[in-house]
Amino acid sequence: MIVRALHPWNVSYQQAVKIQKELRKRLVFDLVLPTPKYVAGVDVSVSKGSRSGWAGVVVFSFPDLQVIEEQSAKGQVTFPYIPGLLSFREIPLLCKAIERLTIQPDVFICDGQGIAHPRRMGIATHLGILLDKPTIGCAKSRLIGTHGQVGPRKGDYSPLMDNGEQVGVVLRTRKGVKPVFVSPGYGISLADSRILVLSCTTKYRLPEPIRAAHNLVTRLRSCQGDA
Numbered sequence: 001m002i003v004r005a006l007h008p009w010n011v012s013y014q015q016a017v018k019i020q021k022e023l024r025k026r027l028v029f030d031l032v033l034p035t036p037k038y039v040a041g042v043d044v045s046v047s048k049g050s051r052s053g054w055a056g057v058v059v060f061s062f063p064d065l066q067v068i069e070e071q072s073a074k075g076q077v078t079f080p081y082i083p084g085l086l087s088f089r090e091i092p093l094l095c096k097a098i099e100r101l102t103i104q105p106d107v108f109i110c111d112g113q114g115i116a117h118p119r120r121m122g123i124a125t126h127l128g129i130l131l132d133k134p135t136i137g138c139a140k141s142r143l144i145g146t147h148g149q150v151g152p153r154k155g156d157y158s159p160l161m162d163n164g165e166q167v168g169v170v171l172r173t174r175k176g177v178k179p180v181f182v183s184p185g186y187g188i189s190l191a192d193s194r195i196l197v198l199s200c201t202t203k204y205r206l207p208e209p210i211r212a213a214h215n216l217v218t219r220l221r222s223c224q225g226d227a
Helices: 013-026 086-098 123-131 190-199 208-224
Strands: 038-046 052-061 067-076 107-110 135-139 157-162 165-171 180-186
Touching: 013 123, 038 086, 038 208, 052 086, 052 208, 067 086, 067 208, 086 123, 107 123, 107 190, 107 208, 123 135, 123 180, 135 190, 157 180, 165 190, 180 190
Parallel strands: 038 107, 107 135
Antiparallel strands: 038 052, 052 067, 135 180, 157 165, 165 180
């Protein structure tokens, strides 16, 4: 896959924020999205105490959710951990793994935020702009916004609001477990983001594509260490 080179990565905090604000001008939610044939999950794991990182992407067929391809990349993570700037820390390594794919996913699901972000530029949004592909953020915790109570059944959800704008939903993916925070990243509507995440979720809290990507990078990190 081709990743667009729209800006440098070796930047300061102030430059990163400026880049996010500029990229926001490219944000769209209405790319043509037929029924997906392939859905990919992405994740990054960084070793504690070092800068070694592992990125993974796992492609599933849809809707039967069978693993079709997985790719990974190892490298040095140079950008510090700063809330709201996760994309500058993780995307450079993610792009190396994505560029190795032989199958082009129709949608990417990221373990992180989409537009549920102070500048509407979470990791899923940033990645989607670089790929020009629909992306969805599916996070385990809230970064911004407020919401009401979420019903107890799978599929129940509550709007996630920020300054009067709906930026996502808080979605119950399994009865008896905490909900996840779903927001569109790029090229896809909020309603389609919610439906697709739910369609990719089986018996676990997280949708299968990002569960698989998380398991992949965790396994690589465990086996390879900092070598």
